[in-house]
Amino acid sequence: MEGNLNMVGYGLAAIGPGVGIGLIFAAYINGVARQPEARGVLQGIAILGFALAEALAIIGIGLAFVL
Amino acid sequence: MHLVNVAQAPEGDEFHAPGPGDFEFPPLFGEGTFFTKPMLVVVLGALVVGVVFYLASRRAAMVPAKMQFVGESIYGFVRNDIVGDTIGREGRKFVPYLTTLFCFIAVLNVSGILPVLQFPATAKIAFPLVLAIISWVIFNYVGIKKHGFYGYFKAMMFPPGLPKPICVLLAPLEFLSTVIIRPITLTLRLTLNMFAGHLVLLLTVLGGEYLLVEKGGGFAVLSVVPFAFSIVLTFFEAFVQVLQAYVFVLLSALYIAGALADEH
Numbered sequence: 270m271e272g273n274l275n276m277v278g279y280g281l282a283a284i285g286p287g288v289g290i291g292l293i294f295a296a297y298i299n300g301v302a303r304q305p306e307a308r309g310v311l312q313g314i315a316i317l318g319f320a321l322a323e324a325l326a327i328i329g330i331g332l333a334f335v336l
Numbered sequence: 337m338h339l340v341n342v343a344q345a346p347e348g349d350e351f352h353a354p355g356p357g358d359f360e361f362p363p364l365f366g367e368g369t370f371f372t373k374p375m376l377v378v379v380l381g382a383l384v385v386g387v388v389f390y391l392a393s394r395r396a397a398m399v400p401a402k403m404q405f406v407g408e409s410i411y412g413f414v415r416n417d418i419v420g421d422t423i424g425r426e427g428r429k430f431v432p433y434l435t436t437l438f439c440f441i442a443v444l445n446v447s448g449i450l451p452v453l454q455f456p457a458t459a460k461i462a463f464p465l466v467l468a469i470i471s472w473v474i475f476n477y478v479g480i481k482k483h484g485f486y487g488y489f490k491a492m493m494f495p496p497g498l499p500k501p502i503c504v505l506l507a508p509l510e511f512l513s514t515v516i517i518r519p520i521t522l523t524l525r526l527t528l529n530m531f532a533g534h535l536v537l538l539l540t541v542l543g544g545e546y547l548l549v550e551k552g553g554g555f556a557v558l559s560v561v562p563f564a565f566s567i568v569l570t571f572f573e574a575f576v577q578v579l580q581a582y583v584f585v586l587l588s589a590l591y592i593a594g595a596l597a598d599e600h
Binding site: 310313316317320323324327328330331334 | 529
Protein backbone atom coordinates (compact mmCIF):
# COMPACT_ATOMS: atom_id res chain seq x y z
CA MET A 270 0.00 0.00 0.00
CA GLU A 271 1.35 3.35 -1.06
CA GLY A 272 0.53 6.73 0.30
CA ASN A 273 1.66 9.78 2.12
CA LEU A 274 1.54 10.36 5.87
CA ASN A 275 0.76 14.01 5.09
CA MET A 276 -2.76 12.98 4.20
CA VAL A 277 -3.29 11.41 7.64
CA GLY A 278 -2.06 14.67 9.14
CA TYR A 279 -4.44 16.60 6.94
CA GLY A 280 -7.31 14.41 8.08
CA LEU A 281 -6.47 15.19 11.70
CA ALA A 282 -6.04 18.88 10.93
CA ALA A 283 -9.46 19.01 9.27
CA ILE A 284 -11.22 18.01 12.52
CA GLY A 285 -10.87 21.51 13.97
CA PRO A 286 -12.34 23.47 11.05
CA GLY A 287 -14.99 20.74 10.70
CA VAL A 288 -16.17 21.30 14.26
CA GLY A 289 -15.94 25.06 13.77
CA ILE A 290 -18.05 25.07 10.60
CA GLY A 291 -20.57 22.79 12.32
CA LEU A 292 -20.88 25.23 15.22
CA ILE A 293 -21.29 28.19 12.85
CA PHE A 294 -24.13 26.60 10.91
CA ALA A 295 -25.72 25.28 14.11
CA ALA A 296 -25.83 28.84 15.40
CA TYR A 297 -27.21 30.04 12.06
CA ILE A 298 -29.99 27.44 12.08
CA ASN A 299 -30.79 28.30 15.68
CA GLY A 300 -30.98 31.98 14.82
CA VAL A 301 -33.26 31.44 11.82
CA ALA A 302 -35.49 29.07 13.81
CA ARG A 303 -35.93 31.67 16.54
CA GLN A 304 -36.33 34.63 14.24
CA PRO A 305 -37.09 33.67 10.63
CA GLU A 306 -37.19 37.29 9.43
CA ALA A 307 -33.49 37.70 10.32
CA ARG A 308 -32.53 35.09 7.72
CA GLY A 309 -31.10 37.54 5.19
CA VAL A 310 -28.77 39.22 7.67
CA LEU A 311 -27.71 35.97 9.29
CA GLN A 312 -26.94 34.29 5.97
CA GLY A 313 -24.19 36.74 5.07
CA ILE A 314 -22.64 36.49 8.53
CA ALA A 315 -22.84 32.68 8.51
CA ILE A 316 -21.16 32.42 5.12
CA LEU A 317 -18.46 34.88 6.20
CA GLY A 318 -17.74 32.84 9.33
CA PHE A 319 -17.78 29.68 7.27
CA ALA A 320 -15.22 31.16 4.86
CA LEU A 321 -12.92 32.20 7.70
CA ALA A 322 -13.10 28.80 9.47
CA GLU A 323 -12.71 26.98 6.19
CA ALA A 324 -9.51 28.87 5.43
CA LEU A 325 -7.80 26.75 8.10
CA ALA A 326 -8.79 23.49 6.43
CA ILE A 327 -7.74 24.95 3.09
CA ILE A 328 -4.32 25.97 4.40
CA GLY A 329 -4.05 22.42 5.76
CA ILE A 330 -4.66 20.78 2.40
CA GLY A 331 -2.23 23.21 0.80
CA LEU A 332 0.49 22.25 3.26
CA ALA A 333 -0.36 18.55 2.90
CA PHE A 334 0.56 18.76 -0.77
CA VAL A 335 3.46 21.19 -0.45
CA LEU A 336 5.43 19.77 2.49
CA MET B 337 -5.37 19.08 -29.33
CA HIS B 338 -4.87 17.51 -25.91
CA LEU B 339 -8.10 18.23 -24.15
CA VAL B 340 -7.56 15.31 -21.82
CA ASN B 341 -4.43 15.05 -19.75
CA VAL B 342 -2.65 12.10 -21.37
CA ALA B 343 0.42 12.17 -19.14
CA GLN B 344 -1.48 10.83 -16.16
CA ALA B 345 -3.48 8.09 -17.90
CA PRO B 346 -3.46 4.94 -15.75
CA GLU B 347 -1.21 2.21 -17.03
CA GLY B 348 -0.93 -1.42 -15.97
CA ASP B 349 -3.49 -3.01 -13.67
CA GLU B 350 -2.75 -0.96 -10.58
CA PHE B 351 -4.90 2.04 -9.69
CA HIS B 352 -3.09 5.37 -9.92
CA ALA B 353 -4.77 7.83 -7.61
CA PRO B 354 -5.04 11.33 -9.07
CA GLY B 355 -2.67 13.91 -7.59
CA PRO B 356 -1.25 17.37 -8.22
CA GLY B 357 0.27 16.00 -11.44
CA ASP B 358 -3.22 16.00 -12.96
CA PHE B 359 -3.16 19.78 -12.88
CA GLU B 360 -0.19 20.03 -15.25
CA PHE B 361 -1.33 20.27 -18.85
CA PRO B 362 0.73 19.86 -22.02
CA PRO B 363 0.51 22.69 -24.59
CA LEU B 364 -2.66 22.48 -26.68
CA PHE B 365 -0.98 22.90 -30.07
CA GLY B 366 1.92 20.49 -29.70
CA GLU B 367 5.40 20.85 -28.22
CA GLY B 368 7.12 24.23 -28.15
CA THR B 369 3.94 26.31 -27.86
CA PHE B 370 2.82 27.83 -24.59
CA PHE B 371 -0.98 27.85 -24.80
CA THR B 372 -2.47 25.34 -22.34
CA LYS B 373 -5.99 24.32 -21.39
CA PRO B 374 -6.31 26.55 -18.30
CA MET B 375 -5.39 29.53 -20.51
CA LEU B 376 -8.07 28.48 -22.98
CA VAL B 377 -10.61 28.36 -20.12
CA VAL B 378 -9.62 31.86 -18.98
CA VAL B 379 -9.84 33.32 -22.51
CA LEU B 380 -13.24 31.69 -23.06
CA GLY B 381 -14.42 32.84 -19.62
CA ALA B 382 -13.41 36.44 -20.30
CA LEU B 383 -15.17 36.30 -23.70
CA VAL B 384 -18.36 34.83 -22.18
CA VAL B 385 -18.55 37.46 -19.42
CA GLY B 386 -17.81 40.29 -21.88
CA VAL B 387 -20.31 39.14 -24.50
CA VAL B 388 -23.10 38.48 -21.97
CA PHE B 389 -22.75 41.94 -20.44
CA TYR B 390 -22.43 43.58 -23.87
CA LEU B 391 -25.66 41.92 -25.01
CA ALA B 392 -27.32 42.77 -21.68
CA SER B 393 -26.52 46.48 -21.95
CA ARG B 394 -26.75 46.94 -25.71
CA ARG B 395 -30.42 47.84 -25.87
CA ALA B 396 -31.12 49.10 -22.39
CA ALA B 397 -34.78 49.95 -21.92
CA MET B 398 -37.16 50.81 -19.10
CA VAL B 399 -38.85 47.44 -19.53
CA PRO B 400 -35.93 44.99 -19.64
CA ALA B 401 -35.76 42.26 -22.25
CA LYS B 402 -34.40 38.80 -21.38
CA MET B 403 -30.69 39.54 -21.59
CA GLN B 404 -31.00 42.88 -19.83
CA PHE B 405 -32.93 41.15 -17.04
CA VAL B 406 -30.11 38.63 -16.57
CA GLY B 407 -27.48 41.38 -16.44
CA GLU B 408 -29.52 43.52 -14.07
CA SER B 409 -30.22 40.57 -11.77
CA ILE B 410 -26.52 39.84 -11.32
CA TYR B 411 -25.65 43.52 -10.97
CA GLY B 412 -28.50 44.04 -8.54
CA PHE B 413 -27.43 41.05 -6.47
CA VAL B 414 -23.89 42.39 -6.09
CA ARG B 415 -25.09 45.93 -5.44
CA ASN B 416 -27.82 45.16 -2.89
CA ASP B 417 -26.76 41.92 -1.22
CA ILE B 418 -22.97 42.31 -1.18
CA VAL B 419 -22.06 46.00 -1.40
CA GLY B 420 -25.23 47.35 0.20
CA ASP B 421 -24.78 45.25 3.34
CA THR B 422 -21.05 45.85 3.73
CA ILE B 423 -19.90 49.22 2.35
CA GLY B 424 -23.25 51.01 2.05
CA ARG B 425 -24.00 53.95 -0.25
CA GLU B 426 -20.34 54.95 -0.40
CA GLY B 427 -19.61 51.67 -2.19
CA ARG B 428 -21.60 52.39 -5.35
CA LYS B 429 -18.43 53.09 -7.34
CA PHE B 430 -16.99 49.66 -6.54
CA VAL B 431 -20.04 47.76 -7.81
CA PRO B 432 -18.82 47.47 -11.45
CA TYR B 433 -15.49 46.01 -10.35
CA LEU B 434 -17.08 43.59 -7.87
CA THR B 435 -19.73 42.48 -10.37
CA THR B 436 -17.07 41.75 -12.98
CA LEU B 437 -15.00 39.92 -10.37
CA PHE B 438 -17.99 37.81 -9.29
CA CYS B 439 -18.97 36.84 -12.85
CA PHE B 440 -15.40 36.15 -13.94
CA ILE B 441 -14.60 33.91 -10.94
CA ALA B 442 -17.97 32.16 -11.15
CA VAL B 443 -17.48 31.39 -14.86
CA LEU B 444 -13.92 30.15 -14.33
CA ASN B 445 -15.04 27.99 -11.40
CA VAL B 446 -18.08 26.51 -13.11
CA SER B 447 -15.95 25.54 -16.13
CA GLY B 448 -14.75 22.78 -13.77
CA ILE B 449 -17.99 20.88 -14.28
CA LEU B 450 -18.82 21.90 -17.87
CA PRO B 451 -18.41 19.01 -20.32
CA VAL B 452 -15.34 19.18 -22.62
CA LEU B 453 -13.65 21.95 -20.58
CA GLN B 454 -13.94 20.23 -17.18
CA PHE B 455 -11.15 22.16 -15.58
CA PRO B 456 -11.59 25.04 -13.13
CA ALA B 457 -8.96 27.53 -14.26
CA THR B 458 -8.96 29.02 -10.75
CA ALA B 459 -7.35 25.78 -9.51
CA LYS B 460 -4.14 27.21 -10.99
CA ILE B 461 -2.81 29.55 -8.32
CA ALA B 462 -1.72 32.26 -10.79
CA PHE B 463 -5.25 33.40 -11.69
CA PRO B 464 -6.67 33.85 -8.16
CA LEU B 465 -3.36 35.44 -7.13
CA VAL B 466 -3.70 38.20 -9.73
CA LEU B 467 -7.34 38.80 -8.78
CA ALA B 468 -6.44 38.93 -5.07
CA ILE B 469 -3.61 41.39 -5.79
CA ILE B 470 -6.03 43.65 -7.68
CA SER B 471 -8.40 43.61 -4.69
CA TRP B 472 -5.48 44.22 -2.34
CA VAL B 473 -4.28 47.24 -4.34
CA ILE B 474 -7.83 48.65 -4.46
CA PHE B 475 -8.60 48.41 -0.75
CA ASN B 476 -5.22 49.79 0.28
CA TYR B 477 -5.47 52.57 -2.31
CA VAL B 478 -8.93 53.73 -1.24
CA GLY B 479 -7.90 53.56 2.43
CA ILE B 480 -4.76 55.64 1.87
CA LYS B 481 -6.66 58.06 -0.38
CA LYS B 482 -9.34 58.63 2.25
CA HIS B 483 -7.29 58.78 5.47
CA GLY B 484 -3.83 59.65 4.12
CA PHE B 485 -0.87 57.27 4.34
CA TYR B 486 -0.18 57.97 8.01
CA GLY B 487 -3.84 58.07 9.01
CA TYR B 488 -4.65 54.82 7.26
CA PHE B 489 -1.96 52.82 9.04
CA LYS B 490 -2.67 54.60 12.33
CA ALA B 491 -6.35 53.68 12.15
CA MET B 492 -5.39 50.11 11.21
CA MET B 493 -2.70 49.51 13.85
CA PHE B 494 -3.58 51.84 16.72
CA PRO B 495 -7.35 51.99 17.17
CA PRO B 496 -8.36 54.87 19.47
CA GLY B 497 -9.18 54.07 23.08
CA LEU B 498 -6.87 51.09 23.40
CA PRO B 499 -4.38 50.83 26.30
CA LYS B 500 -0.78 51.28 25.20
CA PRO B 501 0.51 47.84 26.36
CA ILE B 502 -2.07 46.06 24.22
CA CYS B 503 -1.03 48.15 21.20
CA VAL B 504 2.41 46.56 21.38
CA LEU B 505 0.76 43.19 20.79
CA LEU B 506 -1.98 44.33 18.48
CA ALA B 507 -0.13 46.63 16.07
CA PRO B 508 2.12 43.99 14.44
CA LEU B 509 -0.75 41.49 14.35
CA GLU B 510 -3.11 43.94 12.67
CA PHE B 511 -0.45 44.98 10.18
CA LEU B 512 0.35 41.35 9.33
CA SER B 513 -3.26 40.33 8.97
CA THR B 514 -4.32 43.33 6.89
CA VAL B 515 -1.38 43.81 4.57
CA ILE B 516 0.14 40.34 4.22
CA ILE B 517 -2.31 37.61 5.30
CA ARG B 518 -5.40 38.96 3.50
CA PRO B 519 -4.25 38.57 -0.12
CA ILE B 520 -2.69 35.20 0.71
CA THR B 521 -5.85 33.76 2.25
CA LEU B 522 -7.99 35.17 -0.57
CA THR B 523 -5.76 33.37 -3.07
CA LEU B 524 -5.42 30.10 -1.18
CA ARG B 525 -9.11 29.83 -0.31
CA LEU B 526 -10.21 30.04 -3.94
CA THR B 527 -7.34 28.02 -5.43
CA LEU B 528 -7.41 25.13 -3.02
CA ASN B 529 -11.20 24.87 -2.93
CA MET B 530 -11.18 24.39 -6.68
CA PHE B 531 -8.10 22.15 -6.46
CA ALA B 532 -9.62 19.87 -3.83
CA GLY B 533 -13.01 19.80 -5.56
CA HIS B 534 -11.47 18.85 -8.89
CA LEU B 535 -9.32 16.21 -7.21
CA VAL B 536 -12.35 14.57 -5.54
CA LEU B 537 -14.26 14.53 -8.84
CA LEU B 538 -11.23 13.00 -10.59
CA LEU B 539 -10.94 10.37 -7.86
CA THR B 540 -14.56 9.24 -8.08
CA VAL B 541 -14.67 9.21 -11.89
CA LEU B 542 -11.27 7.53 -12.38
CA GLY B 543 -12.01 5.05 -9.60
CA GLY B 544 -15.31 4.09 -11.23
CA GLU B 545 -13.64 3.81 -14.61
CA TYR B 546 -10.90 1.62 -13.10
CA LEU B 547 -13.42 -0.76 -11.52
CA LEU B 548 -15.54 -0.94 -14.69
CA VAL B 549 -12.87 -1.17 -17.39
CA GLU B 550 -9.61 -2.36 -15.84
CA LYS B 551 -10.88 -4.77 -13.19
CA GLY B 552 -14.11 -5.92 -14.83
CA GLY B 553 -16.11 -8.94 -13.67
CA GLY B 554 -17.68 -8.61 -10.26
CA PHE B 555 -15.93 -5.29 -9.68
CA ALA B 556 -17.82 -3.77 -12.61
CA VAL B 557 -21.02 -3.93 -10.55
CA LEU B 558 -19.31 -2.06 -7.70
CA SER B 559 -18.40 0.79 -10.09
CA VAL B 560 -21.98 2.02 -9.67
CA VAL B 561 -21.00 3.40 -6.25
CA PRO B 562 -18.18 5.77 -7.34
CA PHE B 563 -20.16 6.86 -10.40
CA ALA B 564 -23.18 7.69 -8.24
CA PHE B 565 -20.88 9.61 -5.90
CA SER B 566 -19.38 11.50 -8.83
CA ILE B 567 -22.85 12.68 -9.89
CA VAL B 568 -23.76 13.81 -6.37
CA LEU B 569 -20.36 15.51 -5.96
CA THR B 570 -20.76 17.31 -9.29
CA PHE B 571 -23.89 19.03 -7.96
CA PHE B 572 -22.10 19.76 -4.70
CA GLU B 573 -19.17 21.24 -6.66
CA ALA B 574 -21.54 23.46 -8.65
CA PHE B 575 -22.75 24.86 -5.32
CA VAL B 576 -19.23 25.27 -3.91
CA GLN B 577 -18.00 26.97 -7.08
CA VAL B 578 -20.66 29.68 -7.00
CA LEU B 579 -20.30 30.00 -3.22
CA GLN B 580 -16.55 30.56 -3.49
CA ALA B 581 -17.04 33.29 -6.10
CA TYR B 582 -19.52 34.90 -3.69
CA VAL B 583 -17.09 34.56 -0.76
CA PHE B 584 -14.21 36.10 -2.72
CA VAL B 585 -16.33 39.11 -3.68
CA LEU B 586 -17.86 39.41 -0.19
CA LEU B 587 -14.42 39.47 1.41
CA SER B 588 -13.13 42.00 -1.15
CA ALA B 589 -16.12 44.22 -0.34
CA LEU B 590 -15.52 43.81 3.41
CA TYR B 591 -11.86 44.77 3.04
CA ILE B 592 -12.83 47.88 1.08
CA ALA B 593 -15.43 48.68 3.75
CA GLY B 594 -12.81 48.27 6.47
CA ALA B 595 -10.40 50.59 4.66
CA LEU B 596 -13.11 53.22 4.19
CA ALA B 597 -14.51 53.04 7.74
CA ASP B 598 -13.90 56.09 9.89
CA GLU B 599 -12.82 54.12 12.94
CA HIS B 600 -12.06 50.45 13.07
